[in-house]
Amino acid sequence: MKHPFNLSLYLVLDPDLCGGEQGMVATALAAVAGGVSIVQLRAPRWKKRQWVVAAQALKNALEPLNIPLIINDHIDVALLVDAAGVHVGQQDIAPEMARQLIGPNKILGLSASNAAHIHAVPQGLVDYIGVGPVYATGTKLDASPVIGLNEFAKLMQGKTLPAVAIGGIGLGQVAGLRAAGADGVAVVSAICGQANPRQAARALRREGATYDR
Amino acid sequence: MKHPFNLSLYLVLDPDLCGGEQGMVATALAAVAGGVSIVQLRAPRWKKRQWVVAAQALKNALEPLNIPLIINDHIDVALLVDAAGVHVGQQDIAPEMARQLIGPNKILGLSASNAAHIHAVPQGLVDYIGVGPVYATGTKLDASPVIGLNEFAKLMQGKTLPAVAIGGIGLGQVAGLRAAGADGVAVVSAICGQANPRQAARALRREGATYDR
Numbered sequence: 217m218k219h220p221f222n223l224s225l226y227l228v229l230d231p232d233l234c235g236g237e238q239g240m241v242a243t244a245l246a247a248v249a250g251g252v253s254i255v256q257l258r259a260p261r262w263k264k265r266q267w268v269v270a271a272q273a274l275k276n277a278l279e280p281l282n283i284p285l286i287i288n289d290h291i292d293v294a295l296l297v298d299a300a301g302v303h304v305g306q307q308d309i310a311p312e313m314a315r316q317l318i319g320p321n322k323i324l325g326l327s328a329s330n331a332a333h334i335h336a337v338p339q340g341l342v343d344y345i346g347v348g349p350v351y352a353t354g355t356k357l358d359a360s361p362v363i364g365l366n367e368f369a370k371l372m373q374g375k376t377l378p379a380v381a382i383g384g385i386g387l388g389q390v391a392g393l394r395a396a397g398a399d400g401v402a403v404v405s406a407i408c409g410q411a412n413p414r415q416a417a418r419a420l421r422r423e424g425a426t427y428d429r
Numbered sequence: 430m431k432h433p434f435n436l437s438l439y440l441v442l443d444p445d446l447c448g449g450e451q452g453m454v455a456t457a458l459a460a461v462a463g464g465v466s467i468v469q470l471r472a473p474r475w476k477k478r479q480w481v482v483a484a485q486a487l488k489n490a491l492e493p494l495n496i497p498l499i500i501n502d503h504i505d506v507a508l509l510v511d512a513a514g515v516h517v518g519q520q521d522i523a524p525e526m527a528r529q530l531i532g533p534n535k536i537l538g539l540s541a542s543n544a545a546h547i548h549a550v551p552q553g554l555v556d557y558i559g560v561g562p563v564y565a566t567g568t569k570l571d572a573s574p575v576i577g578l579n580e581f582a583k584l585m586q587g588k589t590l591p592a593v594a595i596g597g598i599g600l601g602q603v604a605g606l607r608a609a610g611a612d613g614v615a616v617v618s619a620i621c622g623q624a625n626p627r628q629a630a631r632a633l634r635r636e637g638a639t640y641d642r
Binding site: 291 | 523
């Protein structure tokens with residue numbers, strides 16, 4: 217059965233930004249205590265032996281809390297740790313192929329950066345889209361051009377799936393993005409590496425609370 | 430059924446060194462015409478959408494020639510294109526887990542750089558080991574320290590599986606490595622990017638011919 221998921225506050229966890237494997241689990245747990253509803257592990261510079269260890273540790277920590285763990289890019293790792301889902305970008309394994317590997321019972325997320333991407337999302341295969349970067353980001357080196365809030369709002373009008381806004385999002389931007397149609401916001405550095413990840417998450421969650429379902 | 434394989438001349442194909450996707454297929458076909466017996470695709474800087482396309486193109490080219498295609502590191506890609514096998518390093522997905530994902534009918538290769546690695550190779554799971562780097566190499570940025578021919582010969586005494594020598598191997602070194610116990614040699618730049626990959630392969634194959642089974 218597919219893990220139920222809620223996009224309202226989506227933590228993209230980069231272990232290199234929050235103290236490696238151990239700091240990563242602590243950050244995730246604090247963030248969940250503060251209101252994070254779903255966690256993705258993204259470690260583009262890591263080799264896969266370390267990936268598997270980290271993913272398993274995160275899954276063990278999140279499963280009792282009923283928080284789904286999404287694995288970025290590496291479907292082999294997701295299968296090994298039986299993660300709740302995978303997230304692929306436009307340069308990663310295509311969603312049709314990703315679905316073929318993961319089967320019907322895992323969450324599949326897809327990044328989209330423009331109207332053409334959103335129009336091309338295969339219906340019935342993908343569970344949510346991540347749309348961005350809305351703002352400039354320093355945490356993704358190969359990010360697409362920045363969209364901005366106005367263009368993001370236009371993209372939300374054409375969406376047929378739940379959508380999470382991503383890219384340079386911090387406090388003060390959540391309400392605007394939710395009002396523009398985002399079902400949630402994804403953050404990296406607004407939580408990872410913050411002195412108090414729990415409070416950081418709580419403040420972000422509170423800002424989006426009006427829109428939470 | 431597992432693809433039969435012969436390690437005598439093992440081409441590790443780095444598409445960035447041989448003209449991208451198209452040059453890569455042409456290089457592989459020329460190299461096979463010259464005597465390459467098995468081909469691995471290794472593209473550590475590539476994103477996976479491109480990986481899948483390249484792997485499928487190579488498989489289509491090699492399958493009619495009965496030459497097995499091995500995928501480096503990315504087991505998800507290997508599963509998608511139904512490659513003959515996968516090759517993992519000491520920092521990649523562990524061989525036990527790799528075997529779990531690929532099942533019993535694919536070739537599984539493992540890199541080993543020292544006696545401890547060779548001693549730890551799980552028996553009955555791995556089909557061959559790649560031992561090196563024997564010589565200094567410029568084509569693998571995260572390579573282990575160089576072993577040298579004498580140490581390589583010692584490692585061959587403790588092996589319990591077919592072994593292919595790898596790392597900076599070119600013409601003039603094949604006979605010595607085979608005499609030291611290698612079941613074959615793996616090359617990158619001795620074929621990839623050479624003006625005539627077929628002749629380059631033929632010369633390497635000829636040097637090892639005394640030892641071929």
